[in-house]
Amino acid sequence: MDPVAPPDLAAALDSMWTKFLPELRERVAILEEANTALATGTLSVELRAKANAAAHKLAGVLGTFGLTRGTVLAREAEIVYSGEPDTDPVEAAHLQEIAAGLQAVLASRK
Amino acid sequence: MLQNESSGVSGVAHRILIIDDEEDIREVAALSLETVAGWDVMKASSGAQGLACAIEYQPEAILLDVMMPGMDGPSTFHELRKNPATAHIPVLLLTAKVQASDQRRFADLGVDAVLFKPFDPMTLSTQIAGVLGWN
Numbered sequence: 005m006d007p008v009a010p011p012d013l014a015a016a017l018d019s020m021w022t023k024f025l026p027e028l029r030e031r032v033a034i035l036e037e038a039n040t041a042l043a044t045g046t047l048s049v050e051l052r053a054k055a056n057a058a059a060h061k062l063a064g065v066l067g068t069f070g071l072t073r074g075t076v077l078a079r080e081a082e083i084v085y086s087g088e089p090d091t092d093p094v095e096a097a098h099l100q101e102i103a104a105g106l107q108a109v110l111a112s113r114k
Numbered sequence: 115m116l117q118n119e120s121s122g123v124s125g126v127a128h129r130i131l132i133i134d135d136e137e138d139i140r141e142v143a144a145l146s147l148e149t150v151a152g153w154d155v156m157k158a159s160s161g162a163q164g165l166a167c168a169i170e171y172q173p174e175a176i177l178l179d180v181m182m183p184g185m186d187g188p189s190t191f192h193e194l195r196k197n198p199a200t201a202h203i204p205v206l207l208l209t210a211k212v213q214a215s216d217q218r219r220f221a222d223l224g225v226d227a228v229l230f231k232p233f234d235p236m237t238l239s240t241q242i243a244g245v246l247g248w249n
Contacts, residue, residue, distance in 0.1 A: 013146070016149060017142065017235060020142055024138040024141075028138075060181065061136055063232075065138050065142075065231070068232040068233055068235060069142075069232075072232075075232050
């Protein structure tokens with residue numbers, strides 16, 4: 005987002021951020037749930053699809069709120085969950101790092 | 115959801131319809147177009163609602179999400195083009211898909227433009243106006 009957004013737009017975006025933050029957190033929670041399932045070898049097709057959709061939505065919206073890093077992280081998760089994720093520990097750890105990064109991104113915007 | 119919201123008065127108040135199932139994207143896009151450009155924005159949360167809204171309100175352009183449950187963006191676009199009441203309305207796809215194969219597929223649909231999420235709320239209206247020659 006342009007850092008010189010007019011005050012009325014900036015204020016309205018802040019208000020929308022507050023409104024939609026719970027939904028954004030839910031999407032990250034879905035990723036965390038899928039990551040845990042992947043790490044334990046219990047990831048279902050349904051949960052993988054939910055994680056893919058959650059990552060896709062996060063990628064689309066976070067940058068709109070000025071959180072470009074969030075879009076980059078979410079796209080990484082989307083790429084993984086759009087296919088058949090490897091069940092190896094390295095992949096699982098990487099996905100956990102992405103989810104933690106997304107939590108940090110959400111916390112960074114006031 | 116079907117809403118018609120008039121807003122600011124700066125410049126020409128173009129009439130645009132946003133069809134997106136994601137409320138956050140729909141609301142931010144509407145806010146952007148209303149606040150920055152002063153356009154009249156209508157919103158629909160599904161392809162079916164968007165089609166009905168387009169027929170009734172005759173927007174000057176439609177901003178159409180690609181991935182929606184039920185009737186997705188491409189299907190909605192085909193329905194819009196099939197209907198004589200909406201066939202003439204320019205359609206701009208809005209997508210978070212960034213892979214080249216997806217982009218080619220969208221361009222091949224025959225839409226007027228493909229715009230990408232995330233968008234900048236400050237410049238979204240400029241992007242749309244540029245594509246549609248509204249400058």
